[in-house]
Amino acid sequence: xxxxxxxxxxxxxxxxxxxxxxxxxxxxxxxxxxxxxxxxxxxxxxxxxxxxxxxxxxxxxxxxxxxxxxxxxxxxxxxxxxxxxxxxxxxxxxxxxxxxxxxxxxxxxxxxxxxxxxxxxxxxxxxxxxxxxxxxxxxxxxxxxxxxxxxxxxxxxxxxxxxxxxxxxxxxxxxxxxxxxxxxxxxxxxxxxxxxxxxxxxxxxxxxxxxxxxxxxxxxxxxxxxxxxxxxxxxx
Amino acid sequence: xxxxxxxxxxxxxxxxxxxxxxxxxxxxxxxxxxxxxxxxxxxxxxxxxxxxxxxxxxxxxxxxxxxxxxxxxxxxxxxxxxxxxxxxxxxxxxxxxxxxxxxxxxxxxxxxxxxxxxxxxxxxxxxxxxxxxxxxxxxxxxxxxxxxxxxxxxxxxxxxxxxxxxxxxxxxxxxxxxxxxxxxxxxxxxxxxxxxxxxxxxxxxxxxxxxxxxxxxxxxxxxxxxxxxxxxxxxxxxxxxxx
Numbered sequence: 001x002x003x004x005x006x007x008x009x010x011x012x013x014x015x016x017x018x019x020x021x022x023x024x025x026x027x028x029x030x031x032x033x034x035x036x037x038x039x040x041x042x043x044x045x046x047x048x049x050x051x052x053x054x055x056x057x058x059x060x061x062x063x064x065x066x067x068x069x070x071x072x073x074x075x076x077x078x079x080x081x082x083x084x085x086x087x088x089x090x091x092x093x094x095x096x097x098x099x100x101x102x103x104x105x106x107x108x109x110x111x112x113x114x115x116x117x118x119x120x121x122x123x124x125x126x127x128x129x130x131x132x133x134x135x136x137x138x139x140x141x142x143x144x145x146x147x148x149x150x151x152x153x154x155x156x157x158x159x160x161x162x163x164x165x166x167x168x169x170x171x172x173x174x175x176x177x178x179x180x181x182x183x184x185x186x187x188x189x190x191x192x193x194x195x196x197x198x199x200x201x202x203x204x205x206x207x208x209x210x211x212x213x214x215x216x217x218x219x220x221x222x223x224x225x226x227x228x229x230x231x232x233x234x235x236x
Numbered sequence: 237x238x239x240x241x242x243x244x245x246x247x248x249x250x251x252x253x254x255x256x257x258x259x260x261x262x263x264x265x266x267x268x269x270x271x272x273x274x275x276x277x278x279x280x281x282x283x284x285x286x287x288x289x290x291x292x293x294x295x296x297x298x299x300x301x302x303x304x305x306x307x308x309x310x311x312x313x314x315x316x317x318x319x320x321x322x323x324x325x326x327x328x329x330x331x332x333x334x335x336x337x338x339x340x341x342x343x344x345x346x347x348x349x350x351x352x353x354x355x356x357x358x359x360x361x362x363x364x365x366x367x368x369x370x371x372x373x374x375x376x377x378x379x380x381x382x383x384x385x386x387x388x389x390x391x392x393x394x395x396x397x398x399x400x401x402x403x404x405x406x407x408x409x410x411x412x413x414x415x416x417x418x419x420x421x422x423x424x425x426x427x428x429x430x431x432x433x434x435x436x437x438x439x440x441x442x443x444x445x446x447x448x449x450x451x452x453x454x455x456x457x458x459x460x461x462x463x464x465x466x467x468x469x470x471x472x473x474x475x476x477x478x479x
Contacts, residue, residue, distance in 0.1 A: 086315030102244030103325040
């Protein structure tokens, strides 16, 4: 058993005749917060869906927690929050969580814990449709946190959040990482890269870099992540 | 199948409905109001007696088809379906949960419609309970076909377009307008494979015949079979891995 939560090798995905992911290989070490960064359209969501095992792939292998991605045995251990909040708008926050807790066979006591963790306790009884965009995505995040999965896959969880909340969420991600949970967090905002333990830079369906933020800056001689990314693109 | 997830799904669907009182009101009241309308369109007790039973089978079928196909389509577009398919929940836990929740609504809907029809002068020779059973099965066939149709629609708009395709031919061929035996052979064969024909046939048997015939039970079994077949086919269209 290796120490990587996710191991991807030679991954290819073709959608509608175009190659979206091209011969991708990388690994995500256990217990880290790994940032998946890249511009819109670089294939981030498709890659995350591969890790989850819901994307048809054209070639290569995706191994998650030692098993092929999408294995039934992984369903209780891998959780996902998609970019648009996948929750029921016509249920209240607590009703959403109670239902997903039942689907995940997780004790009902978990519901209060995750609502607190995403700071929505004062909105628990409110209809999800009446929440702001940021609050809705936190409901979706809370659903993903139910039952303490071993791997948490989050697609752009901080989009549209105010800086204070963003800060809080990143602190939460690191607290979760400290408990041994592995997180993959995607973002198209380069300054969020600094907050990750490790980075995976994606562009046009290819991995540009996989390393720590510090080593990336050192290697490229850049002072900001934005600049580091630009230098990598130009060098490629 | 996991009974806990199945019941949680049914409860969730009912909770969603509870937050939408306008839709519930429409679902429960519209069939009854249409029966009133029908009674005075004919303006004759005899004609009402002839046509009303078939409509008691048709309305739940139609309304549940519509409700289910749109609700399921919404579940697909909102991403909640995909999320559920990454959990240990089984496909039949989800579809069965929908079936149970909408059965509850159908029972209320049909009970009211039957009571109103009786008040309007419909005579029922058989038992009220068997009439309810057939109407409920008809609603469940609607649920199963609605779930299946939603698999072939990408938007709620498209889901609605399946209504005339799947529901209207069954309505025209179910024996309401002309006895099925009097139709052209090809149409009669077509009506033989349409579930609504058996629902209408069974309702007519209950309202006209005080005893229960073997034919009645055959119709009931066919309807139950169609429900199970529809749900299984719908489950087969739910893919955990998509493009």
